[in-house]
Amino acid sequence: MNNEIAEKIKGMLVERLRIPEDELEYDSELFGEDIGLDSIDSIEIIVGIENLFGVDISGAGATREDFRSIETLTAFVEAHKED
Amino acid sequence: MPMNEKRCVITGLGLVCAIGNNTDECFESALTGKSGIADVKSFDTSACYSHKGAEVDSTNEQLANGKYDRTTALGIKAAGEALADAGIDKDSEDASDIGVILGSCIAGAACVEKYYNAKVKGEKGDIDDLKAMPASAIAGNVADYYNAGGITANIVNACAAGTLSVAMAIDLIRGGKGEIFLAGGCDSFSSLAYAGFHALRALAPSDCSPFNHSDGITLGEGAGVLVVESYEHAVKRGAKIYCDVLGSGVSSDAYHITAPRPDGEGQMSVITRAVNNSGLKFTDIEYVNAHGTGTAKNDESEFLSLNTVFADNKDLSVSSTKSMTGHCLGAAGAIEAVLTVKALTEGKLPPTTGYSEEDLKVLAEKSGNINFIANKPLEKDIKYAMSNSFAFGGNNASIVFAKDPNLLNLTCPKQELYVTGVGIVSGEFDEESGSFVAKLDTDTFKSYGVKSAFLRKLDRLSQLQLLSGLKALEDAGVTVTSENEGIIGICIGTNDGPMTEIANFQKGIIKDGIDKGSAFAFPNTVYNAAGGYLSIATGIKGYNVTIANGFQSGLQSVCAAAGAIMFGYESIMLASGTDECTDIDEEMYADLGLAGEGKMTLGEGSVTCVIEKDSSATERGAKRYAKIAGFSSTRDTAGDRSDNTRLSEAALTKAIENVLEEGGVKASDVKCIYGFGNGIPEIDSFEKEAYKKIFGDGIEVKLVKKDFGEARAASSSLQFAKLAQDIYEGKFENGIAVSYGTSALYSAVLLTKA
Numbered sequence: 001m002n003n004e005i006a007e008k009i010k011g012m013l014v015e016r017l018r019i020p021e022d023e024l025e026y027d028s029e030l031f032g033e034d035i036g037l038d039s040i041d042s043i044e045i046i047v048g049i050e051n052l053f054g055v056d057i058s059g060a061g062a063t064r065e066d067f068r069s070i071e072t073l074t075a076f077v078e079a080h081k082e083d
Numbered sequence: 084m085p086m087n088e089k090r091c092v093i094t095g096l097g098l099v100c101a102i103g104n105n106t107d108e109c110f111e112s113a114l115t116g117k118s119g120i121a122d123v124k125s126f127d128t129s130a131c132y133s134h135k136g137a138e139v140d141s142t143n144e145q146l147a148n149g150k151y152d153r154t155t156a157l158g159i160k161a162a163g164e165a166l167a168d169a170g171i172d173k174d175s176e177d178a179s180d181i182g183v184i185l186g187s188c189i190a191g192a193a194c195v196e197k198y199y200n201a202k203v204k205g206e207k208g209d210i211d212d213l214k215a216m217p218a219s220a221i222a223g224n225v226a227d228y229y230n231a232g233g234i235t236a237n238i239v240n241a242c243a244a245g246t247l248s249v250a251m252a253i254d255l256i257r258g259g260k261g262e263i264f265l266a267g268g269c270d271s272f273s274s275l276a277y278a279g280f281h282a283l284r285a286l287a288p289s290d291c292s293p294f295n296h297s298d299g300i301t302l303g304e305g306a307g308v309l310v311v312e313s314y315e316h317a318v319k320r321g322a323k324i325y326c327d328v329l330g331s332g333v334s335s336d337a338y339h340i341t342a343p344r345p346d347g348e349g350q351m352s353v354i355t356r357a358v359n360n361s362g363l364k365f366t367d368i369e370y371v372n373a374h375g376t377g378t379a380k381n382d383e384s385e386f387l388s389l390n391t392v393f394a395d396n397k398d399l400s401v402s403s404t405k406s407m408t409g410h411c412l413g414a415a416g417a418i419e420a421v422l423t424v425k426a427l428t429e430g431k432l433p434p435t436t437g438y439s440e441e442d443l444k445v446l447a448e449k450s451g452n453i454n455f456i457a458n459k460p461l462e463k464d465i466k467y468a469m470s471n472s473f474a475f476g477g478n479n480a481s482i483v484f485a486k487d488p489n490l491l492n493l494t495c496p497k498q499e500l501y502v503t504g505v506g507i508v509s510g511e512f513d514e515e516s517g518s519f520v521a522k523l524d525t526d527t528f529k530s531y532g533v534k535s536a537f538l539r540k541l542d543r544l545s546q547l548q549l550l551s552g553l554k555a556l557e558d559a560g561v562t563v564t565s566e567n568e569g570i571i572g573i574c575i576g577t578n579d580g581p582m583t584e585i586a587n588f589q590k591g592i593i594k595d596g597i598d599k600g601s602a603f604a605f606p607n608t609v610y611n612a613a614g615g616y617l618s619i620a621t622g623i624k625g626y627n628v629t630i631a632n633g634f635q636s637g638l639q640s641v642c643a644a645a646g647a648i649m650f651g652y653e654s655i656m657l658a659s660g661t662d663e664c665t666d667i668d669e670e671m672y673a674d675l676g677l678a679g680e681g682k683m684t685l686g687e688g689s690v691t692c693v694i695e696k697d698s699s700a701t702e703r704g705a706k707r708y709a710k711i712a713g714f715s716s717t718r719d720t721a722g723d724r725s726d727n728t729r730l731s732e733a734a735l736t737k738a739i740e741n742v743l744e745e746g747g748v749k750a751s752d753v754k755c756i757y758g759f760g761n762g763i764p765e766i767d768s769f770e771k772e773a774y775k776k777i778f779g780d781g782i783e784v785k786l787v788k789k790d791f792g793e794a795r796a797a798s799s800s801l802q803f804a805k806l807a808q809d810i811y812e813g814k815f816e817n818g819i820a821v822s823y824g825t826s827a828l829y830s831a832v833l834l835t836k837a
Contacts, residue, residue: 017603018539020525036536040341043284043602051599 001026005053005081006074012048013070017041026070042067049073055080090314090488091253091329094322095169097161097267098421099146100305100408101137105164109408109418110425113433114460118407120290120301126274130598133286137303137409138272151224152191152215153304157414158225158269161306165265166229169310169322173229177320179720182233182261183226184252185308186244186268188413188474188609190218190237190631192275192585199589213674217579218610218631220727221269223826227724233261234716235828236639238413239580239610239631242374243474244268245307245416247628249482250331252311254646260716262316267417269306275585276302276412278592278600279608283341291377291410292437293403294386294455295446300376303409307417309424314488325428327488329363329467332356333652335618335627336477337568340540340606342380347388349479350471352569352624354392356652357469357481366396368483369465370432372423374473375403376410381473390451400463402456406436416472420482427468427484432461475606476615478627498649501700501837502708502807504559504693506551509791509801510664510686518664519686519792521547531557533620541607541616542584544663547797548575548613549620551689552657556621559693559705561655563622570699572626572653573614574644576636576660578795580610580629583667613661625653633824634759634793635716636660637690637800641832642714644694654699660800661689664792678793683761686792690800692807707837708807712746712817716830724826730766731827732773739777742819742833750778754815757802759822760786761793766823798822799830806834 006026014021019035028034031042045067046058055077057066066076096106101119103109112119122128123136139157143149146156162183171177194212201208214220222235234255238248245268252266270276280286280300287299309328317324334356336349343350358365371393374385393399404422411418426432434456438446446455454461471481510519523546528538531553541549552573556563563571584607592600606612611629618627626647630636637660644656662668664687672678678685700707719734743750756774760767774782787801788794794801799822806818817835824830 016601020535020539023535034536036534038339040283040602040606043282047282047599047602 001071001074002078005077006070008052009070009073012052016044016048028069030067030069049077053077053081089257090327091256092312092314092317092327093309093325093424094312094317095165095310096421096424097163097165097168097308098418099139099157099160100411100418101139101303102407104141106421106425110422113404113407113422114431116434116436116458118290118436119303120409125272126597128597130596131281133281133288135290135301136272137301139304153193153271154187154191154269155221155224157271157304157306158185158221159228161267161269161308162225162229162265165308165310178230179232180263181231182255182264183222183231183235184238184248184264184266185222185225186238186248186413186417187218187221188241188244188270189273189276190221191216192273193271195585195589196274199586200593203590203593208674210675213671217582219578219633219825223727223828227720227727227826230720231265232718232720233264234718235632235826237631239629240478241474241476241609241611242412242415243472243478243480244413246420246470246472246480246482247333248417249309249311249328249420250333250480253328253331254650256313258646258649263310263312265308266311267306267308268414270304270412270414272302272304274592274597275589275608278597279605281598282600282602282605285378287377290437291406293375293377293406293435294382295438295442297377297379297382299378300410303411305408305411305414305418307414307421309420325424327485329483329485330357330360332360332481333626333628334479335624337618337622337624338477340612340615341475343384343473345384347384347391349477349624350385350388350473351392353479353481354471357483361483363467363483365393367467368396368469369398369400370426370468371399371401372419372470373401373403374471375405375435377405389453393453397452400432400454400456400461402433402435404433416470416480419470423468423470424484427465427486430462430464432456432463434458434460475609476611477618478611478615499697500645500648500711501695501697502692503695503700503705504555504561505708505804505807506554506558506691507801507804508547508551509688510794516669518669518684520664521688523550537620542581543665544581544661545607545613545616547663547687547689548659548661549617551659551691552617552621555657555691555693561693568622568624570625570654571623572647572656573617573623574640574647574656574658575614575629576640576796577610577629577631578634578636578662579668580631581607581612583663583665584608586667633828634795635799635822635824635828635830636796638803638820638822638830638832639716641694641803642716642830645711645714648694648696654696656694657691658694659689659691660796662795662797663687683763683793686794688791688794688797690797690804692804708811709834710837711832712748712835713742713833715741716828717741719827727826729827730769734827735773735829736777738829738831739819739821742831746833746835748817748833753778753782753817753819755783755785755809755818757806757818757820758784758786761788803832810834810836
């Protein structure tokens with residue numbers, strides 16, 4: 001996993017979605033019991049990632065599984081990021 | 084006479100929206116399917132995926148005199164038509180009694196944009212814009228414009244606000260708190276709402292298509308105002324009567340801050356409440372003007388609700404006029420109420436427009452028993468019509484209009500009301516900011532079972548509100564269960580509402596672009612988000628209203644909560660006053676020249692009191708702090724009506740006289756006043772002199788703001804709560820809490836020993 005990308009995604013989630021930093025691990029279930037995100041949060045994540053990496057994860061076909069954790073989001077961004 | 088036997092009638096209509104400049108024009112357009120939706124002109128939408136809106140083709144100068152925010156200007160325009168239609172001259176005696184209850188979602192959003200455009204550039208914002216930003220300014224300004232001297236309220240329950248305003252007018256008339264009201268709603272087109280719904284991906288890519296393609300809303304703007312009047316008052320002045328307004332319902336989903344419950348439970352609950360409150364059967368309703376926004380979530384749940392609750396009704400027609408007017412947010416329910424009254428009285432029902440031949444086939448397959456009127460109007464002689472609104476925060480409201488008043492046969496005996504719980508969140512003096520700031524920590528919320536996953540969504544105002552609500556329920560010993568969730572309600576008062584969220588959202592889109600609004604932040608920009616979160620966190624599914632009406636809003640919430648119990652809606656109400664103090668608030672009050680050395684010291688907090696009817700308190704064996712012996716709001720139009728910060732000794736005196744009369748207590752027997760003095764010398768000496776004239780020299784006046792700062796609506800609630808606690812502790816047997824609002828509005832509540 002690309003730690004630099006993961007850290008940026010984590011920072012974005014903490015800032016945009018006010019998730020307490022100490023409760024957020026790279027493998028935390030974002031939409032499960034752990035963090036409890038919902039559909040509005042997913043829209044915010046899409047915009048946050050587009051702003052950070054220029055990757056339109058919605059248009060690039062991200063699935064529910066890709067939104068599961070910071071790890072899966074990082075992998076998706078890595079695979080679709082244009083350097 | 085039992086209160087609900089008091090007939091309420093509609094005697095005047097006013098309407099302005101994208102399909103017309105007056106009621107007749109709008110109704111004609113609605114019947115002929117003329118849409119007001121076009122490309123947005125107010126601002127540049129080129130970066131957005133949608134470019135449609137339903138804007139009013141008139142300038143602020145054409146709507147009013149150009150001195151008001153556009154939301155207020157739209158309200159003034161519709162209110163003027165309604166008054167003229169009702170045959171009321173603004174300088175006549177009839178006008179002096181008229182109250183003004185207006186709904187709004189986005190309030191002075193046009194001025195918010197203008198003010199922060201200047202601020203972001205580092206310029207000084209225009210003070211007039213600052214004054215026009217909060218919803219608190221709207222109803223008072225409209226009332227002052229027309230010399231209407233009755234009480235005012237701004238109902239800020241997002242897209243249900245217009246319907247709730249009419250509902251509240253009926254309650255006030257039946258409760259003997261007024262004879263005639265201008266009731267409705269107004270909202271302007273705004274970059275704030277456009278960016279917000281764009282961020283949520285809730286805008287339709289093209290014209291909205293309710294109950295059809297359901298791919299999003301099209302925003303609109305406008306105002307609808309109805310003259311709601313007691314039958315006796317209307318007859319006495321020889322007024323033309325359109326129809327009766329029979330009853331209303333208000334409910335909460337307790338589910339999600341933006342989405343309706345998919346199972347339609349809250350919507351069915353509100354329809355049932357309105358039908359019962361009107362003394363009708365489900366089979367009596369012949370037309371429903373649906374909420375019908377055009378989002379998939381709304382349309383699916385509304386289809387389900389209507390088909391379920393009206394399953395035995397074989398003669399029901401339904402349409403959504405939003406297909407032509409766009410979604411006018413806080414004005415929507417009021418605009419639809421006006422169109423519903425016209426449909427009922429003229430026997431012509433407007434359609435939902437925009438169906439192709441193919442669409443009509445699909446509609447026929449999914450409509451069930453219900454006749455969804457599509458494309459063309461339906462001529463049908465009907466007696467009963469309903470208009471429904473469902474809002475962010477899970478707030479639902481429904482009203483019923485009737486050509487035939489005779490079926491109304493409800494009784495509603497006067498209830499004895501008690502304060503049975505108190506929850507206080509107040510600030511402590513903070514040297515750094517020079518304000519009184521409340522401590523909010525995650526552990527306190529955790530101790531009440533609030534998970535951090537939920538708490539993180541709440542803005543500061545909502546967190547303050549949630550905490551005081553939870554404390555009050557705990558203090559009252561009330562546990563919300565499936566048995567009592569529907570008989571507990573919420574009434575919140577606020578002066579500034581979520582102005583911090585509004586300002587930050589607006590500053591964000593000024594900086595990043597209208598297409599870059601935050602989907603996470605937008606839901607918290609609506610004034611009723613705090614009430615919505617309280618309902619979601621506690622499971623409370625009853626009445627839910629938020630009133631933004633100056634510093635006295637915390638006391639007006641007690642008055643409204645008392646009303647909600649007296650009309651049999653609920654057994655237990657949470658009555659709150661809440662305002663926050665953030666950098667944004669401090670900057671606003673400094674810019675207004677109200678905070679600082681020798682002026683008021685800002686504070687923040689939330690105070691919730693549990694108000695309960697006698698039978699419920701007895702059944703639960705509840706602790707009774709005090710009895711609510713009288714409550715009253717009064718206003719005065721004397722003096723310079725262009726100054727909405729004017730003081731009125733006459734109105735203050737009248738509010739106190741009213742509660743003394745209602746409670747059967749002599750002025751000489753009153754032991755204590757919890758007053759509103761806040762360190763501004765003019766206000767403090769005005770208050771002192773007024774009390775001296777009413778009560779003499781010996782009256783004890785307690786001022787909470789010395790110790791907690793000017794926390795606005797939270798302060799007026801705190802005055803009430805402290806008074807209740809003092810009486811409970813046996814310090815004295817009675818007392819009055821008094822506060823003041825914009826446009827010379829005063830509220831007073833008399834508490835006596837339980």
